[in-house]
Amino acid sequence: MASRTSSPWLRWTTIAPAVAVVVLAATWGRVLGTVPVIIVAVVLAAAVLAAVHHAEVVAHRVGEPFGSLVLAVAVTVIEVALIVTLMISGGPKTASLARDTVFAAVMITCNGILGLSLLVGAWRRKTTVFNAEGTGSALATVATLATLSLVLPTFTTSRSGPEFSPGQLGFAALASLILYGLFVVTQTVRHRDFFLPIDDKGAVVEEDSHAKPTTTRTALFSLGLLLVALVAVVGLAKVESPAIEAGVAALGFPQSFVGVVIALLVLLPETLAATNAARRDRMQVSLNLALGSAMASIGLTIPAIALASIWLSGPLLLGLDPTQIVLLVITVVVGGLTVVPGRATRLQGGVHLVLFAAFVFLAASP
Known part of the structure; x- marks a missing residue:
C-alpha cells in the first residue's frame, strides 16, 4: 500500500510556502486587525520552518559549502530587494534604512547565530570543533566589508554627516563585490576543504552519513520551494511591520528598533538551520551560515544601494554611530579570539550571546 506521504504535494513543507504566498498576496498593502495579524504570524512561522527544511534538502544534495551559500545568498538577495523597494518608495525618512538593516544583520549573524550555534554544539560535549582557516578568512572578510561600508562613512570629510560622496560610494560598492566574489571562489573552488565539517581529529567529514540520499529532482523541487518560502x-x-511598529511605539522604543525586529524575522531560516547543524555536530556548517549571511548582507546590499542611489532622493546615511562602532569592534575582536583555536566551549557561545543581547538592549535603549 502506498504511503500517505508519498506525494510531495501533500506534505506540509510543500503546502506551507504556497499558503504563505496566498496570504501575502491577500494582505499586502492592507491595514490588518488583531486576528489577521495573528494569522499572518502563524503562517510566517510555518514558512520559516518550511524554508529551513528545503534548505537542508538542497544542502545535502549539493554538499558543503554550497548548501550554506545557497541559503545565505537567497535570503540576502530577497532582503536587498525589499530594502531597495522601501528606500525608493519611502523617501528621505529611509535614509539610514540600509545602514540599520545591514548592521543589525551583522550583529545577529556574528553574535546571535554564531553564539547560539556554539552553545548548542558544545552543550553535550566539552568542546565543539571547526576549521579555523576557513572561518578565520570569513571573519576577516566580514570585518573588512563592514569597515569599508559602515565605519569609514563616519570619518570621511567629502560630505557632511555619515555619508559617502558618489565616488566613495562607488568605490565601496566595487570593493564589496570584489571581496565577496573572491571569498565565494575561495570557499567553493580554491580552498573548499577549509569550509567543510571536521571531526575531533581534524579529518574532513564530507557527507552527513545519517541522512538519506537526495535525488536531483527532489533537490530542484526543494530549491524552488525554498525561494518561494523565502x-x-x-x-x-x-x-x-505596522503591527511591529505599533508594538515598538507602545513600549517606548526608538523607531529604528523596528528594523532590528524585521531583521530578526528575515534571518530566522538561517538561525534555525545553523542551530540544527550545530546539534548534529556539524559546527562548520553553522559558521558558514552565520558568517556567510553577514558577508552576503554587506557584499550584496551596498552595491545594490549604490546603484539605487541614482534614483534615490535625499542623503544616504551609511556611517555607524560611536556606540555601534564599539559593538562592531568588540564583535570582531572576540570573534577572532573564538576562531583562532579552531575549537570552542559554551563560554565562547555565551560571550557572543551577551554581545548580541547588548546590541538588542542598546538598540531599544540607545
Missing part, C-alpha cells in the same frame, strides 16, 4: 518570509515580515 519570498513569503520577507514579504510577510513587511506585512507585519
Whole structure:
C-alpha cells in the first residue's frame, strides 16, 4: 500500500510556502486587525520552518559549502530587494534604512547565530570543533566589508554627516563585490576543504552519513520551494511591520528598533538551520551560515544601494554611530579570539550571546 506521504504535494513543507504566498498576496498593502495579524504570524512561522527544511534538502544534495551559500545568498538577495523597494518608495525618512538593516544583520549573524550555534554544539560535549582557516578568512572578510561600508562613512570629510560622496560610494560598492566574489571562489573552488565539517581529529567529514540520499529532482523541487518560502518570509515580515511598529511605539522604543525586529524575522531560516547543524555536530556548517549571511548582507546590499542611489532622493546615511562602532569592534575582536583555536566551549557561545543581547538592549535603549 502506498504511503500517505508519498506525494510531495501533500506534505506540509510543500503546502506551507504556497499558503504563505496566498496570504501575502491577500494582505499586502492592507491595514490588518488583531486576528489577521495573528494569522499572518502563524503562517510566517510555518514558512520559516518550511524554508529551513528545503534548505537542508538542497544542502545535502549539493554538499558543503554550497548548501550554506545557497541559503545565505537567497535570503540576502530577497532582503536587498525589499530594502531597495522601501528606500525608493519611502523617501528621505529611509535614509539610514540600509545602514540599520545591514548592521543589525551583522550583529545577529556574528553574535546571535554564531553564539547560539556554539552553545548548542558544545552543550553535550566539552568542546565543539571547526576549521579555523576557513572561518578565520570569513571573519576577516566580514570585518573588512563592514569597515569599508559602515565605519569609514563616519570619518570621511567629502560630505557632511555619515555619508559617502558618489565616488566613495562607488568605490565601496566595487570593493564589496570584489571581496565577496573572491571569498565565494575561495570557499567553493580554491580552498573548499577549509569550509567543510571536521571531526575531533581534524579529518574532513564530507557527507552527513545519517541522512538519506537526495535525488536531483527532489533537490530542484526543494530549491524552488525554498525561494518561494523565502519570498513569503520577507514579504510577510513587511506585512507585519505596522503591527511591529505599533508594538515598538507602545513600549517606548526608538523607531529604528523596528528594523532590528524585521531583521530578526528575515534571518530566522538561517538561525534555525545553523542551530540544527550545530546539534548534529556539524559546527562548520553553522559558521558558514552565520558568517556567510553577514558577508552576503554587506557584499550584496551596498552595491545594490549604490546603484539605487541614482534614483534615490535625499542623503544616504551609511556611517555607524560611536556606540555601534564599539559593538562592531568588540564583535570582531572576540570573534577572532573564538576562531583562532579552531575549537570552542559554551563560554565562547555565551560571550557572543551577551554581545548580541547588548546590541538588542542598546538598540531599544540607545
